[in-house]
Amino acid sequence: MTERFRVGLSRRAGRPGFRHYASTMSSLTGLSMSKALIGPLAALLFVAGCSSTPSTSKVEQQLEQTSPVRQTVASTALAQVGDAYAPNMAGPNQYDDAGLAYYAYRQNGRNLPRALRDQLDAGQPISLAEAQPGDLVFLRLDAPEGSRLSVGVYVADNLAVITLPGASEAGGGVRRVSLADDYWRGRFVGVSRILSTP
16 A cells, blocks of 8 residues: 555444544545546556456456346446546436446446445455455555545456546546456555445
8 A cells, every 4th residue: 555545444333344544534535636646557457467467258257147136236336437537426327436336336226325425335355365355445546646535336257347537538537447457456545445345
């Protein structure tokens, strides 16, 4: 983890959860990157994250092996791939990162807090090896001003759907990323389980 971003475990309502520190919260309260920096950053993230994403047929096969609720939450997130990034938006065609997760849950009648900091504490931390479709994946995005936390929806086979800042022509927007890639593995923070295990 960087000096500006640390995540640990805490006790919340008698169960373990993620805990974020003041330095993390200050980086989450607003995205203050200038537009000139967002485009190149998003393009770099897009190129780095697309090198080994699993095939559509393999993802579909894995989704068929999970519960209907998990399948629909993950499929809803996948259906938004290619949509635009927009701060403080939760669909239907524009999303910020927490907005995408919120939308995928809400469209399927599931409760999830809207704010990223609340999503961080909403579930049970689990390992990436235990992740199932519909779990939340937390990643650290780097920028010239420092790191910031981002959230996405785990889909299948180390695949997540996340929203990257920036214009779509520069690589921003809703994207599939492979958590098996070195780039994203180095930015992995944790997984949180919101939905019950089938």
